Amino acid sequence: MLWQSLTLQLGYNATLVSFGVTLLGIAAGLAGTYLYLRKNSLVSDAISHATLPGLVIAFLVMVAFGGDGRLLVGLLTGATLSAALGLYCVSLLTRKTRLSQDAAIGAVLSTFFSFGVVLLTFIQALPIGHQAGLQNFLLGSTAGMLWNDAMVITGLALAVTLVLIVFRRPMRLVAFDASYAQALGYRVGAIDAVILGVTLTVTVIGMSVVGLILIVALLIIPTVAARFWSEKSDVIFTLSGIFGGASGYIGAALSGFAPNLPAGPIIVLVAFVIFVISFLLAPERGVLAATLRFWSFQTRVHLTQGLLALAQDRPIYEPKTRRLLQRSGYIRADGVATDDGREQAFKTLQNERRWSFWKQHLEGDVLSADTSMVHSLIDIESRLTADQIAEIDNALLNEATS
Amino acid sequence: MSKGLHVVQGKDQRPSSLTIRGLTVSYGADPAVFSVDLDVYPDTMTAIIGPNGAGKSTMLKAAMGIIPRLSGQIQVLSRPLEEQRSAIAYVPQRASIDWDFPATVQDVVMMGLYPKLGLLGRINANHKAQVTSALDRVGMLDFAKRQIGQLSGGQQQRVFLARALVQDAQVYLLDEPFAGVDAATEKAIITVLHDLRSTGKTVVVVHHDLATVIDYFDQVILINKSIIAAGPTQDVFTTENLQLAYGGRLAATQLDVVGL
Numbered sequence: 007m008l009w010q011s012l013t014l015q016l017g018y019n020a021t022l023v024s025f026g027v028t029l030l031g032i033a034a035g036l037a038g039t040y041l042y043l044r045k046n047s048l049v050s051d052a053i054s055h056a057t058l059p060g061l062v063i064a065f066l067v068m069v070a071f072g073g074d075g076r077l078l079v080g081l082l083t084g085a086t087l088s089a090a091l092g093l094y095c096v097s098l099l100t101r102k103t104r105l106s107q108d109a110a111i112g113a114v115l116s117t118f119f120s121f122g123v124v125l126l127t128f129i130q131a132l133p134i135g136h137q138a139g140l141q142n143f144l145l146g147s148t149a150g151m152l153w154n155d156a157m158v159i160t161g162l163a164l165a166v167t168l169v170l171i172v173f174r175r176p177m178r179l180v181a182f183d184a185s186y187a188q189a190l191g192y193r194v195g196a197i198d199a200v201i202l203g204v205t206l207t208v209t210v211i212g213m214s215v216v217g218l219i220l221i222v223a224l225l226i227i228p229t230v231a232a233r234f235w236s237e238k239s240d241v242i243f244t245l246s247g248i249f250g251g252a253s254g255y256i257g258a259a260l261s262g263f264a265p266n267l268p269a270g271p272i273i274v275l276v277a278f279v280i281f282v283i284s285f286l287l288a289p290e291r292g293v294l295a296a297t298l299r300f301w302s303f304q305t306r307v308h309l310t311q312g313l314l315a316l317a318q319d320r321p322i323y324e325p326k327t328r329r330l331l332q333r334s335g336y337i338r339a340d341g342v343a344t345d346d347g348r349e350q351a352f353k354t355l356q357n358e359r360r361w362s363f364w365k366q367h368l369e370g371d372v373l374s375a376d377t378s379m380v381h382s383l384i385d386i387e388s389r390l391t392a393d394q395i396a397e398i399d400n401a402l403l404n405e406a407t408s
Numbered sequence: 409m410s411k412g413l414h415v416v417q418g419k420d421q422r423p424s425s426l427t428i429r430g431l432t433v434s435y436g437a438d439p440a441v442f443s444v445d446l447d448v449y450p451d452t453m454t455a456i457i458g459p460n461g462a463g464k465s466t467m468l469k470a471a472m473g474i475i476p477r478l479s480g481q482i483q484v485l486s487r488p489l490e491e492q493r494s495a496i497a498y499v500p501q502r503a504s505i506d507w508d509f510p511a512t513v514q515d516v517v518m519m520g521l522y523p524k525l526g527l528l529g530r531i532n533a534n535h536k537a538q539v540t541s542a543l544d545r546v547g548m549l550d551f552a553k554r555q556i557g558q559l560s561g562g563q564q565q566r567v568f569l570a571r572a573l574v575q576d577a578q579v580y581l582l583d584e585p586f587a588g589v590d591a592a593t594e595k596a597i598i599t600v601l602h603d604l605r606s607t608g609k610t611v612v613v614v615h616h617d618l619a620t621v622i623d624y625f626d627q628v629i630l631i632n633k634s635i636i637a638a639g640p641t642q643d644v645f646t647t648e649n650l651q652l653a654y655g656g657r658l659a660a661t662q663l664d665v666v667g668l
Contacts, residue, residue: 043509175522182509182519185500186571189472190523191493237555239510 012259020262023148026156026163027258027273028251030212031224033163035250036170037208038225039232039243040201043181048111049202050225052096053089053209054218055115058122060088061143062129069134076139078155078214085210092118093202146217146270148261155214162211166204167247173200178239217270223277224250231281234288253277305330310354310382312336316343317351360386360398367401423486425450425579425610426471426496431480433463433470439478440466442634448612450578453605454627455615455641459654462632464614465501465583472498472581484579494523497577499568501584507557513567514539514552520574542570545603547596562593569597579610586617598624621645 041047064084069075092114099110129137170177179187180197188194205225212221228249232242257273286294312327313336314320322328322341331337336347343351361381386395424447431444441463448454456464469475471482473489484492497520517539518531525531543549546566551559556567565585572580580601586594601611601624615621621628621641628644630636636653637644 045506172527175525175527178511179519179522182511182516183500183505185469185474185504186498186519188474189493189496189498189500190520190575191490233510237510237512238515242510 012256019151020258022153022156023151023262024255024258026151026159027148027215027254027269029160029163029254030208030215031228031250031252031254031257031273032247033166033250034208034212034221034224035228035232035246035248035253036167036243037201037204038229038250039239039246040170040174040177040181041205041225042229042233043178043239044198044201045181046201047222047226048108049093049096050205050209051222052092052111052115053202053206054213054221055122056089056092056118057085057210057213057218058088058119058143059125060084060086060091062122062125062140063088065137065140066129075134075137078152078158081143082158082210082214085213086206088118089206089210093206142217143213144217144219145268146213146215146220146273148215148258148269151215159211159215162207166207169200169204170243173197174240174243177201215269216273217268220270220274223274224253227274227277227281228253231277231284234284234291237290249277249280253280306383309334309336313347313351313354314358314382316347317355354382357386358382359402360395363398363402363405364390422449424448424483425485426612427481427483427486428467428471429481429483431467431470431482432478433466433475434478439633441470441631444480444631444635446629446635446638448579448610448627450610451605451608452627453601453611453613453625454629455613455621455625456629456631457615457618457621457653458631458636462653464631467631468498468581468583468612468614472496474498494575495577496579496581497572497575499572499580499582499585501587502561502564502568505564507564509556511556512552513543513548513554513556513559516556516567517542517570517574520571523575538574538576539570542573543567545573545600546570547592560590562589565589566593566596569600573600577609580604580612582611582613584614584616586615586620618650 038047038050041050061081061084064081065075067084068077068080073080095114096107096110099105099113100107105113126140129140176187176192176197177200179190179192180194184194187197208225209218209221212224216224229242229246231249232245235245236242253273253276257269257276260276261267261269261272284292286292289295308324308327308330311324312322312331315322315327316331316336322331328337328341331347332339335344336350337343361384364386365381390398426446426448428444428446431441431446432439433441444467456468458464466475470477470480471489473482482489484496489496518535520542521531521535521538525535540549540552543552546569548563548566548570551563551567556564559567569582569585572582582601585597589597601613604611605626613625615625622645625641627639628641629638630644630649630653632653632655637649
């Protein structure tokens with residue numbers, strides 16, 4: 007059953023849902039990248055919570071005009087207007103008062119959401135139909151998705167993706183260095199407005215599926231997961247879209263398999279699994295790689311220190327150094343150096359002397375060298391040519407004889 | 409002092425490459441920069457000096473339109489700043505940057521070409537060659553693929569200079585490029601700036617180290633909210649002018665170091 011769900015064999019409606027949710031995930035992942043790079047991730051939380059009053063009011067207005075009240079386009083329009091008002095309040099509070107942005111977001115988010123919940127509770131008691139469906143916007147639902155809903159989501163997700171691709175350069179520039187962007191003549195305010203507009207769109211279309219409480223996760227988690235894998239914003243952008251899409255696709259399949267579970271939390275949990283895998287296993291920035299790198303570096307430091315001490319007949323006090331030297335076969339249990347140890351110690355000391363000569367006499371010639379590194383830990387033969395080393399050795403020999 | 413102001417009075421017959429008229433910048437009721445008139449000319453290298461909080465960086469940022477002006481007009485090569493963005497390049501202070509940003513050295517330098525690339529223009533071999541050549545000029549070619557956070561402060565500064573170089577501008581404005589950099593970097597930057605001057609460009613630098621002013625710069629602008637003096641270094645960089653700008657904050661011993 008799960009396999010059928012994943013391979014889109016559960017019929018027309020389930021396939022429709024998978025398709026819509028996957029596209030939503032891609033759009034959210036892509037939009038989240040620039041929000042994250044601009045250090046503005048929390049704004050999406052303000053946006054999503056500020057949608058609720060507009061949602062309920064739109065429902066009431068549609069019912070008052072004799073409509074169904076469940077028309078998705080109508081509900082999303084109300085949500086957009088109310089979220090835009092929320093954003094305007096955040097920006098007003100930040101610009102006109104001394105409040106920092108996070109405080110402004112906190113204030114606006116909670117006020118709008120409270121108002122929305124009060125309205126939502128109020129209309130439950132009214133003698134009109136279908137208001138219970140509004141609850142679905144809190145935690146999301148894919149069960150009732152209709153052809154038209156899926157088309158709205160698909161269209162908007164494609165539009166968002168297109169806008170993000172077109173504006174990727176100015177957005178990257180503004181996120182990295184806004185004053186430089188300004189100096190180049192870019193309108194930073196307008197670029198920020200594009201980022202916010204895209205976020206607003208993703209949030210509003212996403213809340214019918216993932217729910218307004220959790221949509222922020224779909225904007226943030228794929229991006230921070232992608233951040234572990236690369237140092238290039240292009241790659242992070244693409245990966246984040248893939249992670250978002252995969253979360254949506256797998257999440258939708260899982261909830262098709264277990265229709266009683268709400269779709270939003272499942273999609274977010276799938277995204278979280280991707281995050282954990284990235285956090286642990288990513289090659290450069292992952293925790294595992296970092297730990298291994300640290301251990302290997304620590305071992306190298308201990309061995310180098312120990313071998314230098316051996317070469318200069320100094321005592322080694324640090325137990326860990328002795329243990330590592332012994333494990334590498336450089337000293338015996340009683341602390342006396344083995345033949346192998348003496349050879350390595352000589353090489354280490356030679357490396358040290360060559361580097362210190364290079365530092366004193368030659369370093370300034372090479373402008374682009376890493377001047378700050380501790381050279382004792384690097385084999386000079388891996389950095390300089392044989393001729394350069396021979397030159398250093400000659401100079402050292404002359405120094406010693408004179 | 410009247411000698412020092414001759415540039416402002418326009419005795420230089422060439423058209424100025426950067427013209428500032430009546431510039432005032434203020435965040436509250438107390439202007440950070442007040443009523444500045446300036447002309448800077450081609451093939452010169454100018455130091456903006458003055459005490460802390462004198463509005464040196466503020467003036468530069470306002471001249472680039474990065475912060476709003478309360479009043480004043482800026483012209484670059486005799487035309488309004490807004491029409492001349494491509495003719496002016498800016499090197500900001502390092503401090504304001506998130507160095508963990510996912511970008512490599514060559515990504516950052518490529519940003520200087522974004523206005524030419526437009527939104528969707530493809531990066532071609534020619535663009536890459538410009539980036540390579542700029543990195544080579546500042547001695548950072550070996551680091552092209554490094555993430556920017558893995559560089560030393562001086563290396564980061566050289567990358568910013570390379571980013572301005574690819575803009576191929578006429579006027580270069582640099583905000584404290586020598587702050588907290590190593591000797592090799594200082595040498596590399598000053599060589600590049602002198603090259604720019606000798607090819608007819610205009611270089612303006614916010615500078616804090618009085619000891620190197622005479623060696624590096626042919627023009628000096630002394631500022632403390634308003635212009636104290638501006639003109640050729642030998643006319644402006646005098647004990648009297650420095651004391652006017654710095655007030656009691658400049659001890660006699662410091663003036664010795666400066667070489668006056």
